[in-house]
Amino acid sequence: MSPLAKLLEAALFASSRPLTVEELATLDAESGEGAVRAALEEIRAEFDGDRHGVSLAEIAGGWQFLTRREHAEAIDRAAFALRPRRLSPAALETLAIIAYRQPVGRIEVDEIRGVDSGAVIDKLVERGLIEVASRGEGLGRPLLYGTTPQFLEMLGLQDLEDLPRLEELSVALRPPAAAEPE
Amino acid sequence: MSAPANPTGPVMTGQPGFVIELEQFSGPLDLLLHLIREDEVDITDLPISKIADQFLSVINDLGLNQAADYLEMAARLLRIKAQMLLPRHLGDDEWEDPRSELVRRLLEYQQIRELVDWLQRAAAARAEQYGRGYEAPAPDAPPAPLEIELNDLLAAAERVISLIPEPMIHRVVPRPLDVEGATRRIHMLLESRAEFGWLDLVGEAPTIVDVLSAFIALLELAKRQTITLDQPSPFAPMVIRRESPREAA
Numbered sequence: 001m002s003p004l005a006k007l008l009e010a011a012l013f014a015s016s017r018p019l020t021v022e023e024l025a026t027l028d029a030e031s032g033e034g035a036v037r038a039a040l041e042e043i044r045a046e047f048d049g050d051r052h053g054v055s056l057a058e059i060a061g062g063w064q065f066l067t068r069r070e071h072a073e074a075i076d077r078a079a080f081a082l083r084p085r086r087l088s089p090a091a092l093e094t095l096a097i098i099a100y101r102q103p104v105g106r107i108e109v110d111e112i113r114g115v116d117s118g119a120v121i122d123k124l125v126e127r128g129l130i131e132v133a134s135r136g137e138g139l140g141r142p143l144l145y146g147t148t149p150q151f152l153e154m155l156g157l158q159d160l161e162d163l164p165r166l167e168e169l170s171v172a173l174r175p176p177a178a179a180e181p182e
Numbered sequence: 183m184s185a186p187a188n189p190t191g192p193v194m195t196g197q198p199g200f201v202i203e204l205e206q207f208s209g210p211l212d213l214l215l216h217l218i219r220e221d222e223v224d225i226t227d228l229p230i231s232k233i234a235d236q237f238l239s240v241i242n243d244l245g246l247n248q249a250a251d252y253l254e255m256a257a258r259l260l261r262i263k264a265q266m267l268l269p270r271h272l273g274d275d276e277w278e279d280p281r282s283e284l285v286r287r288l289l290e291y292q293q294i295r296e297l298v299d300w301l302q303r304a305a306a307a308r309a310e311q312y313g314r315g316y317e318a319p320a321p322d323a324p325p326a327p328l329e330i331e332l333n334d335l336l337a338a339a340e341r342v343i344s345l346i347p348e349p350m351i352h353r354v355v356p357r358p359l360d361v362e363g364a365t366r367r368i369h370m371l372l373e374s375r376a377e378f379g380w381l382d383l384v385g386e387a388p389t390i391v392d393v394l395s396a397f398i399a400l401l402e403l404a405k406r407q408t409i410t411l412d413q414p415s416p417f418a419p420m421v422i423r424r425e426s427p428r429e430a431a
Contacts, residue, residue, distance in 0.1 A: 093294055093295070163300075
């Protein structure tokens with residue numbers, strides 16, 4: 001591998017979160033983002049194939065070394081690493097609404113879910129999966145929430161575009177069929 | 183994720199009539215969807231009367247009828263049920279299906295549930311790959327180095343020492359051995375008698391100091407050959423005798 005690829009490999013190894021191309025470009029003043037991208041592809045090619053237990057993944061807008069799926073069970077069994085805690089259905093509902101409607105306030109989340117979501121929203125903020133994105137117009141200028149890079153990281157998404165399109169869902173939102181008077 | 187088929191009762195607090203957690207359904211819409219799925223009815227043409235009755239019976243059974251969100255939905259269902267029963271004119275263009283708002287919300291909610299399934303699958307797939315993300319819980323920060331004046335330290339030490347209770351040990355009163363006094367007493371006794379017993383010298387109840395003083399005096403005098411010490415048998419009282427006049431003297 002090229003000297004730049006080796007430098008990037010070291011930085012990616014040292015980091016516990018995905019590093020963006022811009023961040024990686026600060027490692028070496030001589031190398032621009034184009035060179036960094038090329039070096040990243042070099043590392044990816046090196047770790048692809050059947051020679052390594054980890055691979056370089058593009059995730060949440062950055063790059064990160066991840067263990068290969070086939071090793072998950074053994075690593076999990078040996079309890080060498082912590083598996084992320086699962087989210088409750090209530091938390092996932094709230095996340096889904098915020099992901100698609102962001103920036104969105106608590107009232108709208110409550111309306112869609114049909115239950116008070118204040119506590120769930122607070123917990124998601126605490127876990128860093130959502131954050132206050134802006135303040136809405138109107139009474140009390142409500143807090144509006146949006147998803148964070150950690151949300152993408154938790155789902156292994158590159159960006160929000162990776163979420164399924166609403167039209168792709170089997171239950172497309174459509175107006176109820178006009179009922180015929182009986 | 184569909185609601186479990188055999189939901190158990192909700193978790194109740196000690197306070198009667200207050201539901202803190204509704205584990206099986208994430209809300210009244212979830213419960214409604216569950217009922218609709220069970221009955222396999224068309225969501226856009228809800229048999230509202232049937233669904234309303236089932237909803238009321240389930241929240242009663244599960245104790246959910248104490249939770250405001252469920253009560254509100256129950257009230258809404260009953261209102262729609264009543265509206266459906268109102269007579270209406272054939273071909274009335276103004277008529278709006280009273281169920282339409284609820285159906286819209288249910289469809290929207292169903293869409294969210296589908297997204298939840300998708301998110302769950304994505305999260306599960308991501309969880310099969312570990313990043314270098316394991317971070318051991320941060321150890322407690324080491325205490326800052328002590329910055330202390332010597333006088334403060336001494337004052338603190340004094341405070342601590344003052345708190346230590348007086349130890350319960352016998353206080354020894356210094357009382358030097360009175361060998362001279364014992365020697366004088368031996369001489370006095372020797373002037374009146376040629377020999378005397380140990381008890382004559384120290385008395386009936388001698389203190390340890392008296393005994394030691396007398397003993398040392400006796401040894402000293404015996405060394406100077408002023409007296410001789412004799413013990414008729416082991417552990418018998420010692421007999422002190424004036425040294426017979428020295429032939430040499």
